Amino acid sequence: MSDDALPEADAEPGLPHPRHVHTLFGHADAEEAAASAIRSGRMHHAWMITGPKGVGKATLAWRMARRLLGVKPEPSAPLAHQAGDPVNQRIEALSHPDLLxxxxxxxxxxxxxxxxxxxxxARRIPAFFSRRAAEGGWRVAIIDSADEMNRNAANGLLKSLEEPPERGILILVVTSPGRLPTTVRSRCRRLHLRAEPQLACANWLETTHSVPAEEATLLADLAKGAPGRALAFHTSGLAGMQRDLAAAITPSGRIDQNAAERLISKATGTDSHQARAVLFDMMAGESARRARQAAGSGQAVPAGQWADTSRRITSLAREAETLYLDPRQSLLAAFSLLEDAARQPAG
Incomplete structure (x- = not known):
């Protein structure tokens, strides 16, 4: 398989990689904060961009990198750029010598x-910063997603954080900051991105990507307003999985095995990695929704049970990915967790 054909860990299947995205939906304050720091010339050496998956973290990181590396600006937004600039073309090709x-x-x-x-x-980072800038300006390293570093990699990053390189900027894209050591988090300036209101996300899907209104509303709800996540659900044709999941859990709390098998088959077939990730997300999200519903009704015990189920499914999904566990068995285990929580007595 050629390098060009390899899957990219930091891109949603079916969507362009963030380095090819030229607009940012929302986050005007965070973008202005980054732009102001760049204009000042007194940039903090390490930035951590946090927020839910698909909210625009990587898109903002690449906008910062373009400005630091000299892509010509465009006046529509603080970090807007001219897509046709030759510097930008090298960035998109990952051929700029001062970008890692x-x-x-x-x-x-x-x-x-x-x-x-x-x-x-992780060792590529200090090696990269040990060299002089090839073009005499800033050097920029992006880690996406930094919370996917194992313990050794995170510890290896500390040298670059503790001994800031001259005119070197490290940008960490992070979905789950708690997975990073405190020693890493404390040395970064943080920009936290929040999802826009779900109505705004739905309107964006309709007007920018011609998604029908009813589907746009459902997608925005599933993605909790995160535009990239909602668009990924749309392009992957996975919007119906939430309805299928709801139908798989019977009123008595039992799992409809036929419905569960259909979902598992969809999430374990050829090129089904994203469907599997979405199904795990939806099961954890359904558990969290039921936890909130129980808490709102004053049912503390069921609320705690559902909240624990959500955490356990999230952990199971992560272990299935990092330890190469059997996808089918992992999903069956997640359905068992849902069934156990649904059948627990309220007292």
Whole structure:
């Protein structure tokens, strides 16, 4: 498989990689904060961009990188750029000498992406910053997603954080900051991105991507207003999975095995990695929804049970990815967790 054909760990299947995205939906305050720091010339050496999956973290990181590396600005937004600028074209081709992208590597032996960012990948960062800037300006390293680093990789990052390189900027894209050591988090300036209101997200899907209104509303709800996540659900044709999941859980709390098998088949077939990730997300999300519903009704015990189920399904999904567990057995285990929580007495 050629390098051009390899899957990219930091891109949603069916969507362009964030380095090819030229608009940012929302986050005007965060963008202005980054732009102001760049204009001042006194940039903090490490930035952590946090927020839910699909909210625009990587898109903002690449906008920062373009401005730092000299892509010509465009006046529509603080970090807007001219897509046709030759510098931008080199950035998109990952051929700019003062740019480094660190992400989960491809496992040639297993023919799939590795489940975590390894120490070997992290070691590329101090090596990159040890060299002089080829074009005399800033050097920029992006880690996406930094919370996918294993413990050794995160510890290996500390040298670059503790000894800031001259005119070197490290940008960490992070979905789950708690997975990173405190020593890493404390050395970064944080920009936290929040999802726009779901109505705004639905309107964006309709007007920008011609998604029918009813589906746009459902997608925005599933993605909790995160535009990239909602668009990924749309392009992957996975919007109906939520309805199928709801139908798989009977009023008595039992799992409809036929409905569950249909969902599992969809999530374990050829090229089904995203469907599997979405199904795990939806099961964890359904558990969290039921936890909130129970808490709102004053049912503390069921609320705690459902909240614990949500956490356990999230952990199971992560282990299935990083430890290469059997996808079918992992999903069956998640359905068992749902059934156990649904059948627990309220007292």
């Amino acid at each position: 992208l660190v992400r989960r590597p491809y496992d040639e032996q297993r023919k799939r992406l590795k489940g975590e960012i390894t120490i070997e990948e």
